[in-house]
Amino acid sequence: MPLFKFTRHGGLRTGPSPHSPLPWIALIALILGGVALAFAWLAGWLGKDRLTAQRFTDAIEATGAAHPGFRRAHSKGVCVSGWFAPSAEAPQLSHARAFAQPRVPVLGRLSIGGGNPHGADNSARVRSIALQLSSDDGQQWRMAMNSFPFLAVPTPEAFYEQTRAQIPDPATGKPDPAKLAAIQARYPSARAFAQWAKSAPWTDSWASTEFNSVNAFWFTNAQGQRRAVRWRWQPQAAPRELDAAAREQAGVDFLANDLQQRLAQGPVRWNLVVTLANAQDAITDPSVPWPAEREQIVAGVLNLDRMQPQDQGSCNDLNFDPLILPDGIEGSDDPILAARSAVYSQSFNRRERERATDEAARDNQQQVRP
Structure with a gap:
């Protein structure tokens, strides 16, 4: 007899005897066992060769110099805030409150690729946006999106392999070209990504950059229709391409400087497509792009009207986990999406510990001063 069955009124009823504690004991044991296994996997306790969030984050850290207290990837950025206004068409996609509420508060972060919090904007090929939409029903929709339209590799194991190939050789201080070439030889998507990196235009601003969800998600509307989707933030600002000379002249902090100037004139906007x-x-x-001719719906407009340095802004305390989603939106079974969520959590916890240690050290120094 099944452990659970539904009554004719739709309520949940336990097994053969409503007074027997055995089904509940079994259920509690099952839940606790599942939680324990999940923690063991993330902590790296199950199988020394298993790919875990801990090992993955270790590999990311090994690709560059340590910067305690900062994000392990996309370390340089600024905090931003504003609001999202859904379109009239948005509710046909999902019953998420963010698609029905007229104005949804937004907190976010614009950044560049790489693990250096002092990196140069004019040499960073990848740009990113991370957002938290907080609807009036108390739910949150978090997203972390990038300027590239697809990933270079198809699986978490391949992503880990690619990350390890970027670890500098102690003898040269640079990644081994043979290892990087092996990644491109093994994965056609890595070769396509390299071509994108060579040919895609360098735009003059975060405001003129398009950002992509890359992973797929599921939207469910009020009628119960469930559709797989990807989304992107399409800039309303007209892009201006920068050649190598213009990038050199722009300077290492030109993206933040440009955004500050634009915001002085009014909000910066992207369409949610x-x-x-x-x-x-x-x-x-x-790693597989969808054809350009697929049906697309403009679901609203993102409006950013303020920015702050990240060390002073609220975005610094946020983990932009892409699987923190409201009702009406679900993550797909893409294993890279699950891996991103786990690695983001691992990275967030590490930098929070580092920041706490740093604050405690400063407090101790102040206490011992005469």
């Missing part, structure tokens, strides 16, 4: 998958499209492989 949702792409609907067809049955044959890859849902669990973010």
Whole structure:
């Protein structure tokens, strides 16, 4: 007899005897066992060769110099805030409150790729946006998006392999070109990504940069229709391409300087463009782009009107976990999406400990001063 069954009124009722504690004991044991296994996996306790969030974060840290208290990736950025205004078409996609509330507060972060919090804007090929939309029903929608339209590799194991290939050789201080070449030889998507990096335009601003979800998600509307989607923030600002000379002249902090100047003139805006998958499209492989002719719906407009240095802004205390989602939006079974969530948590916890240690050290120094 099954452990659970539904009554004719739709309520949940336990097994053969409503007074027997055995089903509940079994259920509690099952839940606790699952939680223990999850923690063991994330901590790296199950199988020394298993790929875990801990090992993955270690590999990311090994690709560059240590910067305690900062994000392990996309370390340089600024905090931003504003609001999201959904379109009239948005509720047909999802019953998430963010698509029905007229104005949704937004807190976020604009950043560049790399693990150096003092990196140069004019040499960073990748730009990113991370956002938290907080609707009036108390739910949050967090997202972390990038300027590239697809990933270079299809699986977490390949992503880990790619990350390790970027670890500098102690003899040269640079990654081994043979290891990087081996990644491109093994994965066609890595070769396509390299081509994107060479040919995609360098735009003059975060405001003119398009950002992509890359991973797929599921939207469910009020009628119960469930569709696989990817989304992107399409800039309303007209892009201006920078050549190598213009980038050199722009300087190492030009993105933040440019954004500050734009915000002095008014909000900076992006359209939320949702792409609907067809049955044959890859849902669990973010290295495969979807065809450009897929149905697209403009679901609203992001308006950013303020910025702060990240060490002074509220975004510094946020983990932009892409699996923190409201009702009406679900993550897909893409294993890279799950890996991102786990690694973000690992990275966040490490930098929070580092910041706490640093604050405690400063407090001790102040106490011992005469």
